[in-house]
Amino acid sequence: MIDEFDVQAQFTRLLSGKLWPEFKKRGYKRYRGNFRYYDAAGWGKIVNVQKSAFSTKDNISFTINMGLYLREAERYLMGRASEDKFLEPDCLVRKRIDSLAGNDLDLWYNLDGQTVWSDVDAVVTQDVYRVVLPYLDGIRSVEDILHQLVQERGPDVFAGIRALFIYGRKAEARQWLADERNSTVYTYRKKQLQELSRELNAME
Template sequence: MSKPKTESQLQFDKLVSEVIWPEFKQRGYHRAGNNFRYYDAAGWGKILNIQKSVFGDRNSISFTLNTGLYLPEAERLWMGRTSDERFLEPGCLIRKRIGRLKSSHNQWYELLEPSEFDQVLHSVEQDMSSYVLPYMDRVTGIDDILEQLILEKEPSSALAIETLFVYGRRQEAQTWMEHELANTIYRARRQELLELQNKLNNDLYN
């Protein structure tokens, strides 16, 4: 027989179900546990993951908000498969935690005492309305994700460059790769980029 939930657990469940989830539900997302996922049949998606700290317990819950932007072809290049409408945040090419969206520290919310619930609720509501939702609402298609890659050059990886190429943004991919080759000081990184350059130059994607 399972134990009754603690006050902190009840507060966490309430915050997720009554504060965070309704905003995503009205935008057409689907919920699976603490994952709120939107997948478009055109082949892209976005997700919010509410991650609990492994160092918490029944009475002390720490959690943060993770966002992800998903492209099936990026996952195929990386994992050799696609999850499509079942994708999760770790399988996304672009991943940003709430602290990153705020350009601040690695932020975690702390539910330690019942008296703190209103304060945490207010903080989450503010961050949702000011950072999370505006960021995710701006993404309405594949081109928005590709443009973010081009603008931010993150993640700074061969996978991101190759993804741009596969999705038809070939000149931008070549320019990014040449910049990385000119600036990297790491031998392994340079070798990885040279191997990718060979693939792109030989157009092995047709």
């Protein structure tokens, strides 16, 4: 029986008993608060349950991050390839649950001594089933991740453009670069984009 006032036990129960089984069925591997899927073709997807740095044993605040990983993009951009050990910061596409849920504010869940456990359990589980799983279930290949990158154009513009280019989506990379150059009024930004253009030309 879970002690309703044992906040850490509630958090562990949520991860291990409610969230993890659904990801395990889909072939994910678990590393602490990370549920990771990696395909030998060089792509992956991950869910990271992130505790706030201000959490204590009696008060836990947490959110849910997602990432889409491309091995060759990481190899080019970072000079390494984490492969089946990648984490959410290694991902080319990174999202937080609030952005998927259409929430303009950061979405954090809270567990403390006054929490009604069943309420938090219901809300988190509903959000994962409603937005997280459908989003990740739709990613089944490198091409799916590149498509998502083109759709979202972020969060790192320069990394995204480079990734598209090295994966052979050169026209889309150049169009994105041109759109960035046309939309900025900042000289330093235009200079950075011009340097990126020269880098892409050198890769031809």
